[in-house]
Amino acid sequence: MSWIADTYASLKPGEIDSLGCVTGKPVTQGGVRGRTEATGLGVYYGIREVCSIAEDMQKVGLTTGLAGKKVIVQGLGNVGYHAAKFFHEGGATIVGLAEYEGAIYDPNGLDPDKVVAYRKENKSILGYPGATDVPNSADALEMECDILIPAALENVINGGNAARVKAKIIGEAANGPLTPEADEILLAKGCIIVPDMYINAGGVTVSYFEWLENLSHVRFGRMDKRFSENQNTQILQSVEALTGKKVTDIERRQILHGPDEVDLIYSGLEDTMIDSYHEIRDMMITLGINDMRTAAFVVSINKVGVAYEELGIFP
Numbered sequence: 001m002s003w004i005a006d007t008y009a010s011l012k013p014g015e016i017d018s019l020g021c022v023t024g025k026p027v028t029q030g031g032v033r034g035r036t037e038a039t040g041l042g043v044y045y046g047i048r049e050v051c052s053i054a055e056d057m058q059k060v061g062l063t064t065g066l067a068g069k070k071v072i073v074q075g076l077g078n079v080g081y082h083a084a085k086f087f088h089e090g091g092a093t094i095v096g097l098a099e100y101e102g103a104i105y106d107p108n109g110l111d112p113d114k115v116v117a118y119r120k121e122n123k124s125i126l127g128y129p130g131a132t133d134v135p136n137s138a139d140a141l142e143m144e145c146d147i148l149i150p151a152a153l154e155n156v157i158n159g160g161n162a163a164r165v166k167a168k169i170i171g172e173a174a175n176g177p178l179t180p181e182a183d184e185i186l187l188a189k190g191c192i193i194v195p196d197m198y199i200n201a202g203g204v205t206v207s208y209f210e211w212l213e214n215l216s217h218v219r220f221g222r223m224d225k226r227f228s229e230n231q232n233t234q235i236l237q238s239v240e241a242l243t244g245k246k247v248t249d250i251e252r253r254q255i256l257h258g259p260d261e262v263d264l265i266y267s268g269l270e271d272t273m274i275d276s277y278h279e280i281r282d283m284m285i286t287l288g289i290n291d292m293r294t295a296a297f298v299v300s301i302n303k304v305g306v307a308y309e310e311l312g313i314f315p
Contacts, residue, residue: 002029020214023207032210032220034265035203040082040151041266042202043173044090045273047147050169050194053281060168060192062146065091070107072096072145072167074137075152076116076125079173079200083149084112092147096140097125100152103140104131141165150177157182165191172196187291195293197300198276205272209265220265225258232256 001024009018025031034041047066051057054064062069071092073084076099088094093109101124104110110131119125126133134140141148141157148167150156151174157165159181170186171194172178178186178193186193213220236255240246247255259267284295307313 001025001031005029016217017215020211023210025210030210030214032206032213032265033260033262034269035206035210036078037082037086038206038265038269039079039173039200039203040084041086042205042269042273043079043083043149043151043171043199044086045202045270046194046199046277047087047149047169047171048090049274049277050171050192051147056192056281060190062168067091068093069146070095070144071147071149072098072105072140072143073112073149073151073173074098074103074140074156074177075150075174076112076119077152079203080149080151081112081116083151083173087147087149088112095145096134096143098134098137098140098152099125100137102126103134103137104128105134105140105143106131107144147171149173153177155179157186159185162186163189168192169194171199173200175200183291183293193292195296198280198292198296201276202269202273205269206265209268220261221259221263222261225260227258229256229258232258 001022004022005019005025008021009015012018019025019030024035027033051062051066051069052064057064066087069092071087071094073080073094076097084094084097088111094112095107095109096103096105097110097112097115099119104115104125115125115128118128138156138161141150142161142164143166145167147169148165149171153174154176156177157170158179162182162185165186169192170178175196177196183193233256236247236252279299280292280295283289283299284292287298289295289298
């Protein structure tokens with residue numbers, strides 16, 4: 001992406017916003033920290049919010065929260081790896097991981113970082129210590145779990161295998177991993193399908209943040225990081241003086257820490273994924289729609305329609 005930006009700048013000499021012509025650039029060339037993991041992190045934030053609604057979880061026979069929920073992730077590329085990593089760190093149990101050479105399953109849980117390190121050394125995830133090998137990678141989609149994250153290929157869940165999928169929640173981290181036939185079958189079973197147009201949008205969301213940073217010509221956090229740290233220091237000193245007690249070193253670092261660029265990127269992504277989910281869910285409730293995909297399309301089309309109506313765009 002830096003080559004594209006450089007080429008554009010050479011063709012548009014003197015254009016001060018040339019870095020904004022493309023996103024996904026290295027940090028040293030106008031990119032933002034957090035862009036690499038953004039899509040997988042967005043998947044985590046979105047599914048976490050889905051699992052926070054008690055009413056919806058009761059319908060599929062699950063408790064709220066991610067803690068202890070069994071997750072299978074298909075694909076250990078950039079999206080799948082980071083999704084699995086954040087689910088693992090968020091308290092979920094990664095029971096299955098699948099790649100093109102096969103899959104592994106362990107009901108006691110897998111550490112994605114250790115699995116990736118093993119694969120790098122052995123050129124395969126098969127044979128991972130303590131896990132059961134699943135030679136046919138597609139079989140992992142049908143294994144026991146609460147949350148299934150297809151993060152690799154399109155059409156992997158279709159009319160031929162959808163009835164055998166055991167997951168209660170399916171998050172489309174890949175583009176189009178479910179066919180329309182699979183949608184019908186899984187919805188009839190009462191599954192929650194979190195559509196790709198929402199759940200894998202973390203990457204483009206953070207690309208938007210990168211574009212904003214390019215246009216503003218200043219790194220996120222640069223203007224307010226030290227101010228926040230100094231203000232927090234004064235507040236903490238006042239609290240300690242009034243109470244006569246001292247916080248621990250770990251607590252002090254957490255309280256005094258001003259936001260870095262990546263902190264603000266994560267915060268903006270989290271806010272976007274949470275707000276967008278509730279926008280879709282509210283539409284489902286308002287119109288009596290029984291699936292998130294349709295509701296997400298309605299929300300999107302309504303925004304375009306309102307813009308046309310308010311701006312008076314002709315024709």
